[in-house]
Structure formats: structure tokens, C-alpha cells
Amino acid sequence: MPKAHANLGNRVSTVLARQLGSQLLAFRETAGMNQAQAATALSAQAAKVAKMERGWVPFRDPDVVALCQLYGVEDQQVVQRMLRLARLDRERRKAQGWWVTSLAAGALREYIAMEDVAVKVRTWQLALIPGLFQTSEYTRALAVAAVSPDEIGEVERIVEVRVRRQLRLRGDAPLRVHAVIWEGALRQMIGGPHVMRQQLEHLCELADESNIDIQVLPFRAGVHTCSGGSFNMLTFAEEGAMDVVHMDGLRTTNWVEGVEESASFAEMFARTCALSLSPYDSMRFIEGIAKGTHE
Structure with a gap:
């Protein structure tokens, strides 16, 4: 799985741009055209089309419309969804949120920028308590x-970033979170x-919060x-912005992209929810573990 690029500048590959680029690539291949032919419609070189299809550059609305016309995409709802996706990506690239200066290493910048505009997160945690909690x-x-010992000064920075991310759980439009946690994560000391x-x-x-559901x-x-590993699924309010999946480490992140891949993770999450305790029973279960945790 590709590792996300940290920098959110204009010439990096972002998750949303890769989604849009892969869709344009599929349209081009269906139309039986090569990158050089597509570039002619944009009065550009084939290298520009290659960068667009790989999500390396922001998408201009006229370019999206021109390529859709060239590829024979007649459904205007599809075109409008792609334009909204391109607009969201441009906004994310220009964003200068707190994470830009807080994350010196930058490994999680793209994820935090995405989490900042998400409306819902579904998280499955196999070994640890979810970062937001x-x-x-x-x-x-x-x-x-x-x-490592020579990076011990990074500890408080990591803590600060986690605390700042948790602010999304409160406010006028709090992030909705549905978490499923394996029992092992609750018992590990x-x-x-x-x-x-x-x-x-x-x-x-x-x-107890209305925007949070926890199952065990x-x-x-x-x-x-x-059982293969922990993951998060982010959902966005914008129509056309498909769910994206990421595997979250303490300081790194990997992405899973594509409609079919996202749907497969959603199905796995739903099946795991069905096997888990209800939210009410989960709280009684966690309370029991807490009472049995002696110093």
C-alpha cells in the first residue's frame, strides 16, 4: 500500500487527487485514448495528464470538464461530483491548519487535514485504544x-498532537466516531x-456522548x-468524495484507496460490529475490566 505524502503543497500526491486521477484514467482507458491524445484537449503535454492521473497536481475545473467531454462522459451528475472532489482537494492543499506547524516530521499531516474535514470516522483497533480516545x-x-533515546524530546509533541486532534470530538459540529475495540487492547497494561x-x-x-459509539x-x-490489522475509515460530507481508509501508526500512515477497496473495508467493519457486544454491554464490559485493574 502506498505511503501518504506528508507535504500538502501543490506538487504532491494527495488522497483526494489520486481518487480523481484514477477515475479520469478509467474514463480515458474506456475511451481507448492515450495520454498524448488527452493532453491535446488541454493544450498541454502528456506529462501533465500523467501527473493528473497520479494525483500529483491540483485539478483545474476547465481541465476536468474538457477531459470528461473528450472521454464521452455525458452524465452531468458524474461531472459535477468530480468537480466537487477537485474543489475539495484544492481547499485541502491550501489549508494551513494547526497541524502544519505542530508536526515537525510531517508524516501525519495529510491524515489530520482529512480528519479535520471528515464528518465520521469508523475505527477498528486490534492492539491500542483509538488515538481520538x-x-x-x-x-x-x-x-x-x-x-529512540535521542528523540525523547518528541514525546510531548506527539502528546500535544493527539490532544489537539481530540478537539474534533466537541463543538457545534463534532466528529462522529464509531469505534470497535478488541478485548486485548483493553487488557494490555x-x-x-x-x-x-x-x-x-x-x-x-x-x-455517554451522542456522537460516539464504542463496541468491544x-x-x-x-x-x-x-484480524489482519487496525484501520480507520473517514467519511466526508461532500458528495463524490468516497470514503478513504488508513492504517494509523503512532507517527506514520498508509492509505487504501478505490471504490471496491473502500467497500470491502466497510463490509469487514460491519461484520465485526455484528460480532461485537452492543454499546451498552460494551460499557459494562469495560467497567468490569477497569474495576479489576489493580495498582
């Missing part, structure tokens, strides 16, 4: 274990009993479809 102490314990008990109690508090997949559920 982590207490500062829990994140700090993870960061200390992850960085990250930071010791005191830190872990506080973390579990924090999950129970978050579950217990050990007794047995084999399940999401």
Missing part, C-alpha cells in the same frame, strides 16, 4: 516506548495499572474478518 498519560506511555484504569474510565465517559469485540467471539 487516548488520555495524555496513555499516549505519553506509547510515545516513550516508540521513540500500557503505562501500568493506574494509567490503564484511567484510560478505561475515560472510554466509559466518552461513550471480546475474545470469545473467536475468528473475525478484521
